[in-house]
Amino acid sequence: MSSFLPTAERISDLSSDIYDQLCEKAKCFSAYSVALDETIDITDTTQLAIYVRVVNDNFEVMERLLRVIPMHGQSTAQQMFCQLCEVNNNAGLTWRMFAGITTNGAPSITEKNGLVAKLGEEGVEEAIALHCIIHQQSICSKCLKFDNGMSVVVKCINKSDPGA
Structure with missing residues (x-):
């Protein structure tokens, strides 16, 4: 040590x-x-x-x-x-x-x-x-029914952030 x-x-x-x-x-x-x-x-x-x-x-x-x-x-x-x-x-x-x-x-x-x-x-x-811009886009995607595109982004972010 x-x-x-x-x-x-x-x-x-x-x-x-x-x-x-x-x-x-x-x-x-x-x-x-x-x-x-x-x-x-x-x-x-x-x-x-x-x-x-x-x-x-x-x-x-x-x-x-x-x-x-x-x-x-x-x-x-x-x-x-x-x-x-x-x-x-x-x-x-x-x-x-x-x-x-x-x-x-x-x-x-x-x-x-x-x-x-x-x-x-x-x-x-x-x-x-x-x-936060990432969270804004996530909220917006739900309103616009764009979950298929944002799900990939969210998975990538969560993969790189073990605390998420």
Whole structure:
């Protein structure tokens, strides 16, 4: 097991360095959006993945995984909102730069009392809330009776995502 320790330490150091670079660059961001994905892993623990896409005044775009947070027990909109606020604060991101949120459609994120509603309570009403494009297409295909085409796409995605 000790033979893996140096590699694990290098990975941890690289991850920390990338995160530190993001926090340093956050001082120059003009706007950012987040993408949230709530999924359940093989140990039946909810995992909240928070991705950020940022843009500066020169229209340079950067996208990074900010954090994956295990949500033990019943995950609520309030818990996820607190985690998002903490991650944003730690990365130097402020709500005044917030432009939008994309979600995977989990009820605790999108329902009227979900995380998106909590953003409105925070005064972030101008932000755009979007549903993930893959999920949008799946919903649309059901309305248009296009299940035969989408079933292949969904099978491919589920095959590559063991948590789905």
